[in-house]
Amino acid sequence: MSINAAEEEAKLRKFRFTRFLNQDTRTKMVNLLGEIDSTPAILIAEKTAFSIIGDHLTKFSHDLHLPKVSLMERNDIYHSFLATQDSEYGEVKITLIFPATETHIRKYTHQELRMVVETPEIYRELVKPYVEEKRRNGRLDWVYNILEYKSEKESIIVEDTDDVEGFMLLPDLKWDRKTMASMYTMAILRRRDITSLRDLKRKHVPWLKNLRRIIPEAICGKYGGIEPDQIKIYVHYQPSYYHFHLHAVSISHDGGLGQTAGKAFLLGNLISWLESLDGDEETGLESVELTYSLGEESELWQRVFKEINGKGKAKE
Amino acid sequence: MSINAAEEEAKLRKFRFTRFLNQDTRTKMVNLLGEIDSTPAILIAEKTAFSIIGDHLTKFSHDLHLPKVSLMERNDIYHSFLATQDSEYGEVKITLIFPATETHIRKYTHQELRMVVETPEIYRELVKPYVEEKRRNGRLDWVYNILEYKSEKESIIVEDTDDVEGFMLLPDLKWDRKTMASMYTMAILRRRDITSLRDLKRKHVPWLKNLRRIIPEAICGKYGGIEPDQIKIYVHYQPSYYHFHLHAVSISHDGGLGQTAGKAFLLGNLISWLESLDGDEETGLESVELTYSLGEESELWQRVFKEINGKGKAKE
Structure with a gap:
């Protein structure tokens, strides 16, 4: 089977959300049920781990990596911030199961x-x-x-x-x-x-x-x-x-x-x-x-x- | 102690990376050692979980949320993509321990x-x-x-x-x-x-x-x-x-x-x-x-x- 990347990517763009199936807040994963051209599809999204390549680490707290930073709380030596990550670094790994059967849906449901x-x-x-x-x-x-x-x-x-x-x-x-x-x-x-x-x-x-x-x-x-x-x-x-x-x-x-x-x-x-x-x-x-x-x-x-x-x- | 948010945020920007301490690829966390004005500091960064608010989920695969999408692999019904996430959604929770002692450094080291x-x-x-x-x-x-x-x-x-x-x-x-x-x-x-x-x-x-x-x-x-x-x-x-x-x-x-x-x-x-x-x-x-x-x-x-x-x- 020859695979046309643009065609596959277009499938993902056509995904219409219908129901939330599950999430794992610890591993930053979410499973969504939807449809592509009226056929059931499951979208599994997981944030990627931080890159630990040296060059990236030296620029970790720069605004090129974290454009916005805001203090949430400070307690003594502990400072908590919420930062946004530049889209160049904030990646998401996506798995699309299409077409998805009832068994797949059950498997990916909470x-x-x-x-x-x-x-x-x-x-x-x-x-x-x-x-x-x-x-x-x-x-x-x-x-x-x-x-x-x-x-x-x-x-x-x-x-x-x-x-x-x-x-x-x-x-x-x-x-x-x-x-x-x-x-x-x-x-x-x-x-x-x-x-x-x-x-x-x-x-x-x-x-x-x-x-x-x-x-x-x-x-x-x-x-x-x-x-x-x-x-x-x-x-x-x-x-x-x-x-x-x-x-x-x-x-x-x-x-x-x-x-x-x-x-x-x-x-x-x-x-x-x-x-x-x-x-x-x-x-x-x-x-x-x-x-x-x-x-x-x-x-x-x-x-x-x-x-x-x-x-x-x-x-x- | 009154806290000046801008001052605390400036501390984070002054963080100079010195050594990688640990990472957890499953929970998407990384611990870095560095210095702020020549004093040891530990930066702990963790990606945030996906928002599961309905409105966000309905737009999940749109280019507003995922500007770039590229196919990694397709095997039968399983399609894998790597996507970039718009910086508005790709958040990072950061904890800064400053000043950090040897005990803190040991605790956050692999x-x-x-x-x-x-x-x-x-x-x-x-x-x-x-x-x-x-x-x-x-x-x-x-x-x-x-x-x-x-x-x-x-x-x-x-x-x-x-x-x-x-x-x-x-x-x-x-x-x-x-x-x-x-x-x-x-x-x-x-x-x-x-x-x-x-x-x-x-x-x-x-x-x-x-x-x-x-x-x-x-x-x-x-x-x-x-x-x-x-x-x-x-x-x-x-x-x-x-x-x-x-x-x-x-x-x-x-x-x-x-x-x-x-x-x-x-x-x-x-x-x-x-x-x-x-x-x-x-x-x-x-x-x-x-x-x-x-x-x-x-x-x-x-x-x-x-x-x-x-x-x-x-x-x-």
């Missing part, structure tokens, strides 16, 4: 989060059947394709081919594969019997400790500019798919909600929890209560926790 | 993080003596002043005056005390014998469960626009001071590193961990291994973990 408490009983009776459903009917084929070298073979950073204890380390889509400060990889375990951290047992501790040691070593062996103790390894609960996998990320990468307590569980602390459990080698994390956050649009919230949390409120 | 593994032995022999030192010589007087109503009395949101199980809930400095989406409070426990989560024991579980229930209820009773399951309660390890306290925060508040796994431990999961421990009522979290992150400038890194992590590397 979603409220809720804290939930998953007891072992709730897991066994309500969550586990949901997890099993999510593993059926080819839903994990894309993972098995990776493990069987049918896809993403060229992306493998490192692998251990042992059928039980092995894994495959791949770059996450969010990583540019260069900047080590935002290094983000995913280790997909070869074994297919572990759906999530709920299936981890005391007997898995030696294996997990081995993974904790060799994954950072493998990353550092492949890439320079990072040391093993600058790598954070965690799992998500709930994960986005139910084949056990680990996230191995540069400690300096601010991953937002994906790394937050209530979503991310450090591998080191899961190992420690398993070791401290009262029970034999078959005892595991299916026997503990877990607190975590869920989006209101998620199936698990809709099907399971909406009613449970609602009952709690009715009792008060 | 700090590398490291993952550390604190075994029960390391805690007992190296970390606990450090914690005890940090509790001596009046270092916690500011906390005791709050608990004794000698300071911040007017800020108390709610309190439970029981000497053993009671607490005092206060707004965190980071919260504007209005916006519920960024609600951030701190519960300071009345009892003075718990230094951190390391001192929590099985016998504390009923008390902790009670706190987990009543703190969200108290916040919702005081403020509208939030429900108990939209409040996340966690503790930091390492905490910034060694008198046990809880952070109770709106779940939609993206707290960055302060809420990240490796720093924040959800109260719910600590309760669950305590309940699952093998031992009697006196068994507690001092007996488990903890994985967390530490800044390289922190005393604990310098004194304890720098050497321990270094040894690990030497062995390889």
Whole structure:
């Protein structure tokens, strides 16, 4: 497909705003719904980071960069100003999704989060059947394709081919594969019997400790500019798919909600929890209560926790 | 002190850049060191969030708002552009710290993080003596002043005056005390014998469960626009001071590193961990291994973990 830049730019100019979808005031991002020639389109705008090229920094407070400056407040040594930035420097990165489907719209719409408490009983009776459903009917084929070298073979950073204890380390889509400060990889375990951290047992501790040691070593062996103790390894609960996998990320990468307590569980602390459990080698994390956050649009919230949390409120 | 806005603004214009201190590309922030009339000053600049006032949104893609637009890439329905923003809209919030001390400079300088593994032995022999030192010589007087109503009395949101199980809930400095989406409070426990989560024991579980229930209820009773399951309660390890306290925060508040796994431990999961421990009522979290992150400038890194992590590397 040959791309005509002027044509694409004209599309953006024709964007007619219809509805505000979401914003992130921390990262300075906004998602808007609109139409281009009566077809739905999503516009995602994000301010760019400051340029830190030396020459620009030396002129930072000049009026060429900040034409207008006004004092908001002064408290002792702290002075707050609001300044306008010359348009030559004030850039905005825009992504246009066009045409946009209902699924895109849902994905870019603000979603409220809720804290939930998953007891072992709730897991066994309500969550586990949901997890099993999510593993059926080819839903994990894309993972098995990776493990069987049918896809993403060229992306493998490192692998251990042992059928039980092995894994495959791949770059996450969010990583540019260069900047080590935002290094983000995913280790997909070869074994297919572990759906999530709920299936981890005391007997898995030696294996997990081995993974904790060799994954950072493998990353550092492949890439320079990072040391093993600058790598954070965690799992998500709930994960986005139910084949056990680990996230191995540069400690300096601010991953937002994906790394937050209530979503991310450090591998080191899961190992420690398993070791401290009262029970034999078959005892595991299916026997503990877990607190975590869920989006209101998620199936698990809709099907399971909406009613449970609602009952709690009715009792008060 | 009467403030002359023009005078303060002139200070900013006189800022002479000397050294780059730090940046956050996610939040679009940059910290610069410089001088004003030969005295050190720190300039902190942060781009502002997009205005989401209706009128502005309807004109979002117009050339009045985005004078120049250029296509970067197109992949199927995804179109990426880089646009310049008219200076009327491209604002920058600036904080000037002047005069700035060495302590300010250290605080605003980039700090590398490291993952550390604190075994029960390391805690007992190296970390606990450090914690005890940090509790001596009046270092916690500011906390005791709050608990004794000698300071911040007017800020108390709610309190439970029981000497053993009671607490005092206060707004965190980071919260504007209005916006519920960024609600951030701190519960300071009345009892003075718990230094951190390391001192929590099985016998504390009923008390902790009670706190987990009543703190969200108290916040919702005081403020509208939030429900108990939209409040996340966690503790930091390492905490910034060694008198046990809880952070109770709106779940939609993206707290960055302060809420990240490796720093924040959800109260719910600590309760669950305590309940699952093998031992009697006196068994507690001092007996488990903890994985967390530490800044390289922190005393604990310098004194304890720098050497321990270094040894690990030497062995390889």
